[in-house]
Amino acid sequence: MIPSQRHLFDIPDEITYFNCAYMGPLLKTARAAGHMGIDRKSTPWTVAPEDFFTESERARSLFASLIGSAADDIALIPSASYGLAIAAKNIPLEKGQKILLLEDQFPSNVYCWQQRANECAAEIKTVPTPADYDWTSAVLNAIDETVAVAALPHNHWTDGALLDLVAIGEKLRAQGAKLVLDVTQSLGAMPLALPRVKPDFLIAAAYKWLLGPYSVGFMYVAPEHHGGEPLEYNWLNRKGSEDFAGLVDYVDDYQPGAQRFDMGERANFALMPVAVAALEQILDWGVANIQETLSEKTRDIAARCEGLGLTSLSDDKRAGHFLGLRRKGGLPGNLLERLRADNILVSVRGSSMRITPHLFNNETDSDRLLAALEKIL
Numbered sequence: 001m002i003p004s005q006r007h008l009f010d011i012p013d014e015i016t017y018f019n020c021a022y023m024g025p026l027l028k029t030a031r032a033a034g035h036m037g038i039d040r041k042s043t044p045w046t047v048a049p050e051d052f053f054t055e056s057e058r059a060r061s062l063f064a065s066l067i068g069s070a071a072d073d074i075a076l077i078p079s080a081s082y083g084l085a086i087a088a089k090n091i092p093l094e095k096g097q098k099i100l101l102l103e104d105q106f107p108s109n110v111y112c113w114q115q116r117a118n119e120c121a122a123e124i125k126t127v128p129t130p131a132d133y134d135w136t137s138a139v140l141n142a143i144d145e146t147v148a149v150a151a152l153p154h155n156h157w158t159d160g161a162l163l164d165l166v167a168i169g170e171k172l173r174a175q176g177a178k179l180v181l182d183v184t185q186s187l188g189a190m191p192l193a194l195p196r197v198k199p200d201f202l203i204a205a206a207y208k209w210l211l212g213p214y215s216v217g218f219m220y221v222a223p224e225h226h227g228g229e230p231l232e233y234n235w236l237n238r239k240g241s242e243d244f245a246g247l248v249d250y251v252d253d254y255q256p257g258a259q260r261f262d263m264g265e266r267a268n269f270a271l272m273p274v275a276v277a278a279l280e281q282i283l284d285w286g287v288a289n290i291q292e293t294l295s296e297k298t299r300d301i302a303a304r305c306e307g308l309g310l311t312s313l314s315d316d317k318r319a320g321h322f323l324g325l326r327r328k329g330g331l332p333g334n335l336l337e338r339l340r341a342d343n344i345l346v347s348v349r350g351s352s353m354r355i356t357p358h359l360f361n362n363e364t365d366s367d368r369l370l371a372a373l374e375k376i377l
């Protein structure tokens, strides 16, 4: 269990922020790193050609450490949708084959598949929300020989409902199907066993559970896809781009591994240092420790909410960092506004109120949330 880390964030005492699934706050160290990055751009004569590589390579290798891959398996991307578009473009699909998605999945992991399905006359197969929220069984039952790829999260973004990606990955592989993961709502807060899940592509935007900046993300690409087609054709990810004088000696080859998929202007001088500072801190805390600590917080809140008629998924069916609360008859329409009036920030997605804490949340936050909900419900 990690004690409160509120001192590392700039969150006023009167603010109760349970909304990491919406946007994670920056650490003070990350904010300072961002200020330094902005300052450097005001003095371009201090930016050396090697600076186009150092910070982005550091971010790449820190992310690789986080998921336990090689740095060369990681591409630097600006958003989840960018990475998912690369995955969709590179998964072989034939007429009539199926792309497996979850009902109410986040749109960045739907639109790219709709587009791809249109291009190759493939079909989207949407797994309906199971009555018992057992997504793992529902997905396993939906995988058959017609499924060419499943594009899934580790937990549902509306209520934290968990998927067993090891079991799902195994069944997909047995059918010769591919696995694409959007782990924006879990990576950094919940461990993922990469060598057992064996995804083809794994994508995460950095601005939620990676406590990173907006407009930065990361993508793991399994080695078998390293020869794939990027989304854009920029100079930095071509072989030998370190030699600025030789850039017009155009080359066909790319930098090694997944670097061919890097976004243009990956050497983002303002934002890469922010991502680096955040990843360093997350690695220092340890993702398993973060998950254990946040699980304890959400378990406590879930138990206290029961008396108010708010129900949640059992511990084995939801991610520990992610609590979705539902109420028979629905949640009051003005719930968010009333909580906000008391400086309590959560979100509502579908029928579920999302309580998504991080290490800055303390017992006072939980007490305030409970007191406010008692008043409202």
Ligand SMILES: Cc1ncc(COP(=O)(O)O)c(C=O)c1O
Residues within 6 Å of the ligand: 021, 022, 078, 079, 080, 081, 082, 106, 108, 153, 157, 182, 184, 185, 205
């Ligand atoms: C599951 C999931 N994926 C991705 C995103 C962000 O997508 P993008 O980076 O394409 O804006 C969100 C944002 O809420 C999300 O919940």
